[in-house]
Amino acid sequence: MSDARDVGGPAQPLLIARDLAKHFQVRGGGRSAHVRAVDGVSFTLFKGETLGIVGESGCGKSTLARLLLHLVQRDAGELIFDGEPVGAPHGITVAGLRRHVQMVFQDSYSSLNPRMPVQDSVAFGPFVHGRSKPDARRVARDMLVKVGLNPDLFGPRYPHELSGGQKQRVNIARALAIEPRMVILDEAVSALDKSVEAQVLNLLRALKQQFNLTYLFISHDLNVVRYVSDRVLVMYLGRVVELGPSEAIFTRPQHPYTRALLGSRPSMDPRHRIEEPPITGDPPSPIDPPSGCRFHTRCPFAEAVCAERAPELGEWRERASHVAACHMLEPGSGHSRTVQ
Amino acid sequence: MTALVEVSDLSVRFVTREATVHAVNGVSFSVRPGEVLCILGESGSGKSVTLRAMMRLLPPRRTRIDGTIRIDGQDVLALDKRRLRELRGGLVSMIFQEPMTALDPVYTIGTQITETVMRHKGNGRSAARARALELLELVKIPEAERRLANYPHELSGGLRQRAMIAMALSCGPRLLLADEPTTALDATVQIQVLILLRRLQRELGMGTIFVTHDLGVASEIADRIAVMYAGRIVEEGPVADVLRAPMHPYTQGLLASTVHGQSRDGEIEAIPGSPPDMRRLPSGCAFAPRCIHAQPACRTTMPEPRWPSPDRMARCVRIDDAALVAAE
Amino acid sequence: MSQTATLPIAGLNDDAPPALRVRGYWANVGHRLRHDPVTLCFAAVVLLIVLMAIFAPLLAPFDPYKESVVLRLKPFGYRGHTLGTDELGRDLLSRLIYGARSSLLMGLVPVCIATALGGTLGVIGGFAGRRVNAIIMRTMDVFYAFPSVLLAVAISGAMGGGMANGMAALALVFIPAMCRVAETATAQVRSLDFIEAARATGAGRLAIVRYHVLGNVLGPVFIYASSLVSVSILLASGLSFLGLGVKPPTPDWGLMLSTLRQSIYIVPLSCALPGAAIFVTSICFNLVSDGIRSAMDVRL
Numbered sequence: 001m002s003d004a005r006d007v008g009g010p011a012q013p014l015l016i017a018r019d020l021a022k023h024f025q026v027r028g029g030g031r032s033a034h035v036r037a038v039d040g041v042s043f044t045l046f047k048g049e050t051l052g053i054v055g056e057s058g059c060g061k062s063t064l065a066r067l068l069l070h071l072v073q074r075d076a077g078e079l080i081f082d083g084e085p086v087g088a089p090h091g092i093t094v095a096g097l098r099r100h101v102q103m104v105f106q107d108s109y110s111s112l113n114p115r116m117p118v119q120d121s122v123a124f125g126p127f128v129h130g131r132s133k134p135d136a137r138r139v140a141r142d143m144l145v146k147v148g149l150n151p152d153l154f155g156p157r158y159p160h161e162l163s164g165g166q167k168q169r170v171n172i173a174r175a176l177a178i179e180p181r182m183v184i185l186d187e188a189v190s191a192l193d194k195s196v197e198a199q200v201l202n203l204l205r206a207l208k209q210q211f212n213l214t215y216l217f218i219s220h221d222l223n224v225v226r227y228v229s230d231r232v233l234v235m236y237l238g239r240v241v242e243l244g245p246s247e248a249i250f251t252r253p254q255h256p257y258t259r260a261l262l263g264s265r266p267s268m269d270p271r272h273r274i275e276e277p278p279i280t281g282d283p284p285s286p287i288d289p290p291s292g293c294r295f296h297t298r299c300p301f302a303e304a305v306c307a308e309r310a311p312e313l314g315e316w317r318e319r320a321s322h323v324a325a326c327h328m329l330e331p332g333s334g335h336s337r338t339v340q
Numbered sequence: 341m342t343a344l345v346e347v348s349d350l351s352v353r354f355v356t357r358e359a360t361v362h363a364v365n366g367v368s369f370s371v372r373p374g375e376v377l378c379i380l381g382e383s384g385s386g387k388s389v390t391l392r393a394m395m396r397l398l399p400p401r402r403t404r405i406d407g408t409i410r411i412d413g414q415d416v417l418a419l420d421k422r423r424l425r426e427l428r429g430g431l432v433s434m435i436f437q438e439p440m441t442a443l444d445p446v447y448t449i450g451t452q453i454t455e456t457v458m459r460h461k462g463n464g465r466s467a468a469r470a471r472a473l474e475l476l477e478l479v480k481i482p483e484a485e486r487r488l489a490n491y492p493h494e495l496s497g498g499l500r501q502r503a504m505i506a507m508a509l510s511c512g513p514r515l516l517l518a519d520e521p522t523t524a525l526d527a528t529v530q531i532q533v534l535i536l537l538r539r540l541q542r543e544l545g546m547g548t549i550f551v552t553h554d555l556g557v558a559s560e561i562a563d564r565i566a567v568m569y570a571g572r573i574v575e576e577g578p579v580a581d582v583l584r585a586p587m588h589p590y591t592q593g594l595l596a597s598t599v600h601g602q603s604r605d606g607e608i609e610a611i612p613g614s615p616p617d618m619r620r621l622p623s624g625c626a627f628a629p630r631c632i633h634a635q636p637a638c639r640t641t642m643p644e645p646r647w648p649s650p651d652r653m654a655r656c657v658r659i660d661d662a663a664l665v666a667a668e
Numbered sequence: 669m670s671q672t673a674t675l676p677i678a679g680l681n682d683d684a685p686p687a688l689r690v691r692g693y694w695a696n697v698g699h700r701l702r703h704d705p706v707t708l709c710f711a712a713v714v715l716l717i718v719l720m721a722i723f724a725p726l727l728a729p730f731d732p733y734k735e736s737v738v739l740r741l742k743p744f745g746y747r748g749h750t751l752g753t754d755e756l757g758r759d760l761l762s763r764l765i766y767g768a769r770s771s772l773l774m775g776l777v778p779v780c781i782a783t784a785l786g787g788t789l790g791v792i793g794g795f796a797g798r799r800v801n802a803i804i805m806r807t808m809d810v811f812y813a814f815p816s817v818l819l820a821v822a823i824s825g826a827m828g829g830g831m832a833n834g835m836a837a838l839a840l841v842f843i844p845a846m847c848r849v850a851e852t853a854t855a856q857v858r859s860l861d862f863i864e865a866a867r868a869t870g871a872g873r874l875a876i877v878r879y880h881v882l883g884n885v886l887g888p889v890f891i892y893a894s895s896l897v898s899v900s901i902l903l904a905s906g907l908s909f910l911g912l913g914v915k916p917p918t919p920d921w922g923l924m925l926s927t928l929r930q931s932i933y934i935v936p937l938s939c940a941l942p943g944a945a946i947f948v949t950s951i952c953f954n955l956v957s958d959g960i961r962s963a964m965d966v967r968l
């Protein structure tokens with residue numbers, strides 16, 4: 001299948017993020033401080049894959065997603081979409097980027113205009129991209145059919161007249177209405193009931209095939225991420241701690257945090273319950289995060305070097321590389337458990 | 341052993357100008373001392389309303405409650421104001437999903453726990469203060485001494501939840517009602533709080549009703565689970581049995597659609613459709629419109645509870661065949 | 669694309685519950701209003717007053733300007749003057765009926781002007797960047813610092829009485845409050861995800877404001893405006909009472925109150941009439957606006 005929009009060819013990654021950073025200024029207790037929401041994140045997103053992003057609340061997943069769409073301005077770093085730098089003189093414009101990348105938000109209700117029939121919400125995208133109103137409305141109705149909603153029945157309704165799952169379908173239709181190449185799903189199924197979540201996951205899967213999409217799938221539910229993703233990126237306090245193919249991460253996690261995260265999943269088997277929590281304590285605040293390795297305050301293996309120096313995310317070469325940022329994996333780092 | 345909690349045929353309706361919401365429709369269950377009953381169900385199935393009814397926390401003017409609730413022999417629905425106050429916070433405590441709504445933002449954690457202890461136990465201030473410290477240590481708050489002087493907003497989510505648990509335990513309740521206390525927490529913190537709750541419950545011998553929509557959480561903490569759908573308990577039994585061999589089609593569907601280690605190559609078996617509108621419940625089994633096994637009989641009358649074995653209940657006309665299917 | 673679009677999930681396109689009746693938001697508000705007898709009652713009174721103002725020439729039994737030395741301050745029912753006469757011998761009933769015109773004008777026009785100007789400023793302030801917002805809102809704060817009555821008196825005093833100036837003064841008084849309400853509502857809407865989603869689809873600011881912000885801001889602004897009408901009527905009467913609003917001999921309730929005041933011991937009942945008219949009108953507007961507020965508030 002060839003796609004006229006595919007400028008760089010199949011080998012060219014769809015999106016490359018290099019050292020993205022976003023620091024929010026906040027006022028706390030009179031003095032101002034910086035929230036290091038995203039602090040030097042790099043990754044590569046290949047065409048047609050699903051990259052899962054996991055991490056605990058406040059680790060910067062949503063901020064990263066919004067950076068990718070330029071909904072917030074980045075403080076540092078570089079973004080390359082299909083070989084073209086975003087916002088650079090010879091690259092692709094932000095408006096151009098938004099034609100190709102769309103987003104579905106977690107809160108299905110607040111992401112729809114409460115005073116607009118849902119079909120108009122879906123039609124809005126095509127409309128602002130220059131289609132006539134009836135034309136945009138027709139696209140919207142087609143899209144509603146594609147997400148499994150009867151446009152005659154549901155199109156004229158307002159968001160408060162739909163269930164959570166139906167609203168999220170509308171949001172997906174809205175994102176797909178301008179035929180993007182990539183969709184960022186920011187906790188798109190997290191607020192749904194399990195039975196509905198499964199429907200939406202199946203739908204996302206079918207749509208991906210049908211429209212040849214690339215997904216960035218953000219979630220805190222590890223089981224769902226495992227089911228959906230080809231590769232997984234684990235974040236902790238604004239940094240990437242581990243990146244690799246989904247199977248490798250879930251069967252052979254390397255970073256102590258990833259291991260703890262995986263070990264914290266409830267067992268689903270009442271006869272083999274978790275007796276000891278894998279790690280203790282809460283994630284620290286992203287304001288003035290810990291020095292060195294940000295995980296050292298909770299890491300069972302932390303040593304002096306961990307507080308001094310930040311570990312490097314190992315060398316990432318190709319699609320199947322599995323890398324993690326931990327001194328134990330870095331030969332010659334000075335950590336006593338370093339693998340040889 | 342006699343039951344600590346006995347709820348029979350509880351119904352709760354909310355009457356508003358526009359419509360009547362049938363939030364709970366004939367729920368019966370019992371909890372023995374020291375037992376954890378998990379109420380499992382999707383959003384809007386009436387879990388929170390059931391708990392709130394047991395504490396009589398629902399707005400009295402718009403709410404119609406029928407049935408009986410007996411806690412430790414007392415008929416809760418008949419209690420007067422003073423006895424009700426003694427019940428809340430004394431015999432029964434409740435913890436919520438969002439601790440910020442239960443903790444008072446203008447007082448320190450220490451003050452709040454101390455006041456509660458003084459009010460219910462009649463202790464002196466210093467004794468109550470010592471008890472507060474003891475409680476914070478019990479719930480494993482690090483540097484408990486220092487945390488006593490913190491305001492709720494100065495604590496992280498996990499610590500806040502622990503502080504609320506400490507407060508709930510301050511008067512030695514015999515029954516703990518927990519409404520999704522770990523849902524808002526991060527995975528690594530959630531498991532810590534679950535293990536803590538499990539340990540405390542065992543040590544203190546509290547009967548516990550734990551509401552959740554997460555099968556995994558239920559499997560970590562429950563002795564028995566009751567699955568709710570559209571304001572009714574559709575299945576009940578020991579947690580291991582229900583999870584291993586669910587009988588009601590809804591429970592089966594829920595288990596199949598919960599993602600846990602399914603193969604990436606296939607689709608997830610989702611339950612089609614969406615939960616019913618609680619303002620206009622269908623006359624028969626509320627799950628019938630979504631049920632692949634539904635028969636004409638399902639749509640006319642709500643099936644009566646059936647007991648395939650002494651400790652398992654399910655409300656489905658097909659229960660004999662379903663039990664067979666599951667047993668295969 | 670090779671595959672045909674088969675529906676990925678069975679049973680979704682179902683006939684499924686067309687929930688309760690499908691109504692638009694405004695249809696819903698209308699439905700609720702129609703089932704609120706109290707609001708309907710007061711709305712009917714408001715309508716009567718408006719009709720009375722429009723058809724004043726048909727309804728008034730006498731010429732409201734015709735003075736008569738012999739008919740001064742006559743009691744109720746004197747020679748066909750149902751409500752008596754005032755200190756210049758003019759028929760009170762006719763003057764009350766005609767007075768509704770200026771009172772309503774003074775109630776509605778300033779509010780409309782303030783809604784248009786203040787609302788626009790507020791939406792701009794709420795949606796534009798931090799700097800524009802600061803400029804607009806700090807300017808408004810300066811006006812906000814004065815009590816509204818004082819401000820109205822000061823402005824119309826400076827511009828020198830008259831109906832038009834009175835309206836302008838009142839409009840100026842209401843603009844900051846209106847602007848504040850619109851700004852708050854806009855800022856609230858702006859922080860919601862659907863605005864972000866609209867930005868993500870590549871829409872420009874104008875399109876977002878036009879299609880997504882206005883509809884959501886109009887509600888609160890309208891509610892607030894409707895509650896201002898009664899305030900405006902009262903303030904306008906106050907201005908006329910002080911001689912700063914409508915000029916004599918134009919019939920106006922506030923003015924009538926002011927001039928009849930001197931005769932309070934001779935015809936106490938007549939004296940109370942314009943006051944009662946002001947009171948009833950403003951209360952009715954207030955209650956109607958309350959009704960609209962509660963009808964618009966609830967979201968099913």
Ligand SMILES: Nc1ncnc2c1ncn2[C@@H]1O[C@H](COP(=O)(O)OP(=O)(O)OP(=O)(O)O)[C@@H](O)[C@H]1O
Binds near residue numbers: 059061062063286
């Ligand atoms: N506009 C903002 N101003 C200030 N701080 C912000 C802003 N947006 C996000 N933050 C902070 O940045 C950090 C990362 O937030 P973000 O929303 O990206 O987290 P997240 O990983 O998406 O978490 P969650 O799982 O809860 O959605 C948080 O500490 C948050 O408080």
Ligand SMILES: Nc1ncnc2c1ncn2[C@@H]1O[C@H](COP(=O)(O)OP(=O)(O)OP(=O)(O)O)[C@@H](O)[C@H]1O
Binds near residue numbers: 361387399553
């Ligand atoms: N005070 C109230 N007035 C009217 N309806 C209510 C009220 N409280 C709850 N309901 C309705 O009762 C039904 C059951 O609500 P409940 O809060 O028990 O659900 P739940 O099972 O706790 O769901 P969740 O998982 O979302 O907390 C819902 O349809 C809800 O809208």
Ligand code: SF4
Binds near residue numbers: 297306327
């Ligand atoms: S670098 Fe040190 S603190 Fe960080 S994860 Fe590795 S061992 Fe733990």
Ligand SMILES: [Mg+2]
Binds near residue numbers: 062063
């Ligand atoms: Mg987020």
Ligand SMILES: [Mg+2]
Binds near residue numbers: 387519
């Ligand atoms: Mg609830």
